Amino acid sequence: MDDITCLLRTAPCTSRLLKRLDELIIWARMNFKPQKSRSLSLRKGERNDRVTFTIGGEDIPRIVDQPIQSLGRLYTSRLSDKDMGKTILQQLSEGLSKIDSSQLPRKHKVWCYHFTLYPRVMWPLKLCEVTSSAVSRMEAKANSFIRKWLGLPCCFSAAGLYGQNSLQLPLKSITLGYRQEKARLVMELRDSSDRTVKEANARVATGRKWRAEEEVQKVMGRLQHQEVVGMVQTGRAGLGWSDPPVLWSKASRKERKDLVVSEVTRIEQEELRVKSVAQGQQGRWTTWEGVASRAINWADFWKLPQARLSFLIRATYDTLPSPRNLHQWFGTEQSCDLCGTINASLQHVLSGCKTALTQGRLTWRHDQVLRKLAEVLEKCRQEANSQRPSGSQQRIHFLRQGEPAQHSSKRPPSNLLTSGAEWKMKVDLGRQLEFPQEICSTTLRPDVVLWSAAAKSALLIELTVPWEEGLEAAYERKMAKYADLVAECRESGWSVRMYPVEVGARGFVGSSTSRLLRDLGLRGARLSKSTKELSEEAEKASYWLWLRRRDKTWGATSA
Structure with a gap:
């Protein structure tokens, strides 16, 4: 910086330029902090690691030696997010190992993962260009620990953990959160109020397995099609029973973004449902009729004992060590301990054993x-x-002449x-x-x-x-x-x-x-x-x- 100043002062220039240059030098010396900055030299499109920049006699660290992180995004000399998938996976693995090594009860470890580690993973996944294949590996890693903490077998399906099933757990999927954030990012860039950002046509790269921009375009088409079809009532309720949906053509910018994210969530849940239907044993709950779904919130998660919580989940998806399951897993002949039925199912043990019925x-x-x-x-x-x-509680409300009648929309149950x-x-x-x-x-x-x-x-x-x-x-x-x-x-x-x-x-x-x-x-x-x-x-x-x-x-x- 001092050498550049001397060269500029010896060059022919006006007094106004010299005065402005002195102001910039003073500002740089007072406000510029070299240790909090990073330098990178590019010569003919290639990185030159031999150049070191200085200011005020103090060297600026090179980004090659000391990468810097800002707002959750890591900036390296590669100037790309090619290795961010491995970095985030490593951070996730280290966080899961630290939680697992703690002395907390197992279900409390699930709570720590959900409220501490999960948000820290989702933020860089939104900012960085990480492929969906890398995200799938992250979810597989997290699922292995969640199964361990909840006392579930290794064969337990992810559809049972994150699907909107008959038994709904308060867990969030990394894959679903990643797709929601990428869809939200596409809509933020597409409908940005900043003209420069909107016209930049920035692309959101997510790999080849799942493309965010194509998915958002498909979702927008589905929402527009729903508007053309009109309101469709599902379930046994009559037409007009539920609130009218927000139409795509009349929705605001925020409402459109929420509609897209909701539709992406619904598509993901449909995929989990299809996966459950294809499973002959863990997906048997899809054949239940006349059964109200049961949602486990975090308050129930804290109150339920660990053993009962594990029993509830495993019994719902038929993964308890019943004689039939033990025969399928290990190939050994097992029988009911009460009546001696060979390879008895979980239904037999809990609801069909004649000896259990006879004993009361x-x-x-x-x-x-x-x-x-x-x-x-x-x-x-x-x-x-x-x-x-009820007859003594009825009152007659008289109206004055010309006073409009007031009808109550709420009916007593x-x-x-x-x-x-x-x-x-x-x-x-x-x-x-x-x-x-x-x-x-x-x-x-x-x-x-x-x-x-x-x-x-x-x-x-x-x-x-x-x-x-x-x-x-x-x-x-x-x-x-x-x-x-x-x-x-x-x-x-x-x-x-x-x-x-x-x-x-x-x-x-x-x-x-x-x-x-x-x-x-x-x-x-x-x-x-x-x-x-x-x-x-x-x-x-x-x-x-x-x-x-x-x-x-x-x-x-x-x-």
Whole structure:
């Protein structure tokens, strides 16, 4: 810098230029910090490592010797991100090893990975040009540790970890996050408010396996096609039940970006769903009908014991060491420890063993769930009896002349238990239930009977705890069993409704159970809490049966 200054001062120039040059030199000496800067010399397009730049007598470190990192991006002498995939993979491996070597419980290690290491990996993946193949290797590395921490076998599919399945875990996929960030980056560059950035036509390189720009273009075409087709209602809800979607042509810049990212997420989830359908054993949950999905949030993640959490995941995807699975994994002949069935499946162990049924193990689980259901029904019964009759609560709102009528859009939730009707309840627990003689005389014994002599109304509830694949069959079987009883009660002048309800052996509640609770007036948080309690009760009982599968003795003290 001093040599350049001397040359410029000896050259013929005006006094104004010399004054400006002195100001620049003073500014550079006061503000320029050589140790926080890097130098790079290029001569005829090739790097020249023999040149060293100085300022104020202090050398500027060469970027070849000391690479620099800024805003999560590493700048090296290669001036490219060709090696960034290996660098990020190494950082991920080191972070996973440090978490694994800690003394934390295993599920807490998953939490540390999700909230500390995962964000640190996703930021350079968005900024740097890393191929999707390198990202796949990163996810495979992370998945191996997650399986280890959750107590899952090596054969456990990634679709079970990150898919929106019947059992949803609060985990984030590196591949999905990478595709979301790259799609978001493409939209930010494409719709940038800066004209220079928009006209630069910068490309987002992601390799040949998955191209971000082509994917975004395809997604935009799908969104435009959806706008042409119009609103399509899915599920059993009627037309117009859900909120109208945001149209692509009328969406703002931020809304378009969110629409693209959401569609990319949906495509990724569809791929995981296809992968699950192709799996004969771990994807068997795709054949379940009438089963409500169960989402495990981080609060549940903390509360659930490690062993129960592992049991729930492995039982859902049939990866527990049942006799059949042990035969498939190791080729050895295994049998049920209770009845001796060769290569018995998980369904046989938890829901189909005749010896377990004879000893009362399955009945014990049924009674555990029924006891929890009776607690929920008793609260509804007490609330109905404590309220005034519905007719006394109605008020007539008179309007002044010319005053417009006000219609409330919110309707009170329907409730089968009429207020103040002195409802009574009998449950088939502890002692044999006797059907109320005032309704009719029968030898059938539903699990729960709710009736009101004042309202001449009764509810018959029959609980079943079947294997999840057989929920619909159990519903039809119970409806046919009690059809004659319902007809006989109606002939006696009673208004009777039959409710067969099912809670799966692995803790998945059937839609019939949710329908019953909604008809009893439960909504929102109360409905979610009651459903969750029933689900956990069945899952805890099945976990206990699994632990006692090799104990041939069973009694009240065992349970």
